[in-house]
Amino acid sequence: MAANLQVQLANQRDGMPEAGDFHVVEAPIPRPAPGQMLVRTVYLSLDPYVRKAIRGDHPGHKALVEGDVIYGRSVCRVVRSHDDSYKVGDYLVAETGWRQHAAIGPEKVVQRVDPSAGPLSAAIGALGMPGLTAWGSVEHLSLPSLGETLVVSAAAGPVGGCVGQLAKLRGARVVGIAGSPEKCDLVTKTYGFDECINYKEADWEEKLKTACPAGVDVYHDNVGGALLVDMAKHLSLYGRVVMCGRPADYHSSKFHGVGLGPFIGRRAKLYGLVVYDYEHDLERYLRLASAWMREGKLKIKEDRADRLENAPAHFLKLMHGENIGKSIVAVGPEKA
């Protein structure tokens, strides 16, 4: 086993990525420069936006060229530090890229991790960016309340799962939309949603109508495309829609535009969500979410692979929508 593996781009492609677009190489463990620290990756986060970042279509990310290390955030542990604010042994979420070790400055640190707040890996899931995205949606934008119905797509994933659970904590009725019976089981039996509809079944809209007899007051959209348009006709008058993601469009510069006319008929209010807008509220969210997790009111599910070498295959699984839960790679031990 090499001391410091990393995953590099082998081919910049327009379209769905393939296994040959990545290669795993050995590299020396970097020396941190003055003001930097050396961190060791514990859990690498695989997220849909990484596909856009690789193409240079995500804020703050230049298009990668062959030989560049793939972008990514991880839960990592400080191994050596030339910055007094970070001590050896501290856990952080940082922009490390897909590497076992990285030399990073403080500007790459996204979040400090309190290991007593919950499972360490949750810092890239419900206790991190995906959880904060859900918080922004539910507590800052759509504010679902008792007597209202919220529907969320990609409901088995970390954002969708948190959106539904946070909405239930506010008293709303919550219905998930997901792509397989196994995902729907997770959504109702583990996350505790009232119902979950498999949108790959021909009669899914009939089932949705039955599940939401008074219409949909809030729709949190994680997928865009045809499903977003189809949902317009199920909205109640003056319904709210939070537009959060459109994974079908992440692979290519060709935009699959959607007709927004039906939203006019519903007098809908459409919100675009960007998680960075809620960073000021991260600490408050983490305090509450950590307590809810301890009390069993906020459940998580991970789709885990072991070892960095498996990151490309696991990423392709996410790209094909085959992940069940938060996609992560366990790269190294938590301690040691």
Ligand SMILES: NC(=O)c1ccc[n+]([C@@H]2O[C@H](COP(=O)([O-])OP(=O)(O)OC[C@H]3O[C@@H](n4cnc5c(N)ncnc54)[C@H](OP(=O)(O)O)[C@@H]3O)[C@@H](O)[C@H]2O)c1
């Ligand atoms: N706006 C923001 O600031 C922000 C922040 C974080 C995340 N997001 C977005 O929120 C969404 C959910 O994120 P997440 O991390 O929780 O992801 P995720 O749910 O773990 O994974 C994406 C899921 O999307 C569904 N999907 C539908 N169409 C797809 C397609 N064409 N290709 C791939 N997957 C497809 C699949 O679930 P089904 O089989 O159930 O359809 C898939 O499992 C993503 O779109 C992400 O980019 C936005």
